[in-house]
Every structure is written in structure tokens, then in C-alpha cells.
Amino acid sequence: xxxxxxxxxxxxxxxxxxxxxxxxxxxxxxxxxxxxxxxxxxxxxxxxxxxxxxxxxxxxxxxxxxxxxxxxxxxxxxxxxxxxxxxxxxxxxxxxxxxxxxxxxxxxxxxxx
Amino acid sequence: xxxxxxxxxxxxxxxxxxxxxxxxxxxxxxxxxxxxxxxxxxxxxxxxxxxxxxxxxxxxxxxxxxxxxxxxxxxxxxxxxxxxxxxxxxxxxxxxxxxxxxxxxxxxxxxx
Numbered sequence: 001x002x003x004x005x006x007x008x009x010x011x012x013x014x015x016x017x018x019x020x021x022x023x024x025x026x027x028x029x030x031x032x033x034x035x036x037x038x039x040x041x042x043x044x045x046x047x048x049x050x051x052x053x054x055x056x057x058x059x060x061x062x063x064x065x066x067x068x069x070x071x072x073x074x075x076x077x078x079x080x081x082x083x084x085x086x087x088x089x090x091x092x093x094x095x096x097x098x099x100x101x102x103x104x105x106x107x108x109x110x111x112x113x
Numbered sequence: 114x115x116x117x118x119x120x121x122x123x124x125x126x127x128x129x130x131x132x133x134x135x136x137x138x139x140x141x142x143x144x145x146x147x148x149x150x151x152x153x154x155x156x157x158x159x160x161x162x163x164x165x166x167x168x169x170x171x172x173x174x175x176x177x178x179x180x181x182x183x184x185x186x187x188x189x190x191x192x193x194x195x196x197x198x199x200x201x202x203x204x205x206x207x208x209x210x211x212x213x214x215x216x217x218x219x220x221x222x223x224x225x
Contacts, residue, residue, distance in 0.1 A: 006156075031211060040122060042202060043157070043215040050211050058212070090156050092213075101147070102213055104156030 003027065006091050006105035012113050013078070013085065021076045021108045023091035030095055032074035033102065036060060037088040046089075049074055078110065086112050117205050119216025126223050132190040134219045136203035139184065145206040147213070148177065148188050152199050160201070161188070193223045 004025040013019045023032065031050045035043040045058030049068040063082025068074055074093075078085045088109050092102040119136045126132045136146075147162035163170045163177045163186065170177045176189040190197055203216040 033212065035215075040217060042119070042217040045212060045214070048212050092156075101159050101162070104149075104158065106156050107154070 004091060004093050004103050004105040006089075006108050008108060009106065011108055011110045013110060015112055016080045018077055018079050019110065021078070021089055021091075021110070023074045023076065023105060024072055025074075025093045025103075026072060027093055027103060028071075029093035029103070030071070031093060032068065033092040033094075034058075034064070034066065034074070034076045035090045035092065037090055037107075043090065046076065085110055117203060117214050117216040119203050119219060121219060122217065123220045124222070126193045126221065128193065128195060128223055128225050130193050130223075132193045132197070132221055132223070133187060134201055134203070134221070135185065135187045136205075136216050137183075137185045138205050140205075140207065141184065142207050142209065143205040143214075144208050146177070146179065146186050147204050147206070148175075149202045149204060149215075150199050151202065151218075157200075157202060190221075193221075195223045195225050197221060198223050 007022045033048040034046040037043050044060050046064050047066040049055035052071050055066050055068050065077045088107050090107045091105045094102040117138050148160045149157035150160045151157040161172050161175050163179050165181050174191045179186040201219045204213045206213050
């Protein structure tokens with residue numbers, strides 16, 4: 001089945017640690033996105049990538065980093081510089097331009113302990 | 114210029130009633146306006162979408178109304194059902210940027 005897979009579903013991090021969230025898609029989509037969801041604030045864009053080896057900062061990129069070495073994969077690292085990392089993180093993908101429907105993964109809930 | 118404002122934040126409707134969620138945008142360069150539905154613990158899924166050259170689009174019980182001059186669009190859910198209880202997000206897409214900008218979300222509760 002084609003789809004977009006995020007792992008893990010739940011993640012706990014100690015303060016000061018970096019953690020990496022995984023996002024894989026087998027939809028042959030060019031574009032991939034990372035959003036952060038907080039109650040009452042909607043979905044805020046962290047980073048997005050339209051092609052392999054290229055990515056752009058979204059609206060709240062500070063404290064996060066990404067890579068896009070393969071078309072299928074777009075991992076997100078939450079660094080210790082992110083002051084309030086506890087949130088629900090969503091990865092999405094779409095075809096680059098033209099067909100604009102975005103498909104979302106099931107999300108990763110990150111909690112700082 | 115990239116903001117999308119959504120209201121209300123929460124909405125309670127009786128079964129069989131009409132649910133209406135409104136969104137407004139600022140940037141006239143947006144060229145695609147989707148609505149997403151999200152159930153608890155899940156990722157959002159596309160519900161219905163419209164382009165600015167159309168004033169209304171209907172799919173089953175879901176209708177988007179689009180007012181280009183007012184830079185507003187809304188989602189109407191007719192004959193609302195308890196299974197429609199979810200969070201709804203409007204969004205706007207600008208092809209030249211290649212990214213979706215989301216509204217703040219509306220938590221819809223449909224009472225049986």
C-alpha cells in the first residue's frame with residue numbers, strides 16, 4: 001500500500017538531547033513537509049523540500065534541522081536549541097506543483113521529560 | 114501576507130444541523146484552497162478543495178463557498194452527523210511557493 005509513514009508514534013526526550021523523527025513515503029512524491037501542531041495554533045510549517053538535496057525553512061525553523069538525501073525520506077531533528085519541543089509533529093508529501101493535495105502521516109508526539 | 118485566519122475555534126452542532134466554518138486570507142496570490150479533516154491522534158486528510166475561479170464546490174454533504182472579492186471561503190457541512198466530529202483546517206496554497214498555509218483549526222462536535 002502506498003502511503004507516508006512516521007516513526008516513532010510516541011517519543012520522549014530529556015532536556016538537552018537531540019532527537020530525530022523519521023518520515024518515509026512510497027508515493028513517489030517530489031515534495032515533503034514537516035509541520036508542528038499545538039492546540040489552538042493550527043499546523044505551522046517547520047521545513048519543506050521540493051526536490052532531493054534541497055530544502056527551505058518554513059515559518060518556525062529555529063531549533064530544527066532536516067535532510068533530504070533520498071526522495072523517499074525526510075527526517076527531522078529536534079535539537080536542544082528548540083526551547084519548547086513538546087508537540088505533535090506531522091510529516092506530509094505531495095507532487096511538486098500541479099497536483100497540490102498533501103498526504104499526511106499519522107504523526108509523532110514528542111514529549112520532553 | 115501568508116496568514117489564513119479561521120473561525121470559530123470550536124463549534125457544537127446538533128445532529129442534522131448545519132456546521133459552518135469560515136476562513137479569510139490576505140494574499141491574493143493563493144491559488145488553491147483545501148479543507149482538511151483530522152480525527153484525534155491521526156494526521157489530517159483532504160476533505161474538499163476549491164480553486165479561486167469557482168464560487169462553490171459541493172461533494173456530498175460538504176460544500177465550499179468561495180468569495181474572491183472578500184478573500185473569504187467557508188465550509189458548510191449539511192445534515193451534520195456525530196461521525197463528523199473532528200478538527201477541521203482550512204488552508205491556502207501558493208503554487209510559486211509550493212507550500213500550504215493552514216488556519217488555526219476548528220474543533221467540531223456534533224451531538225446525537
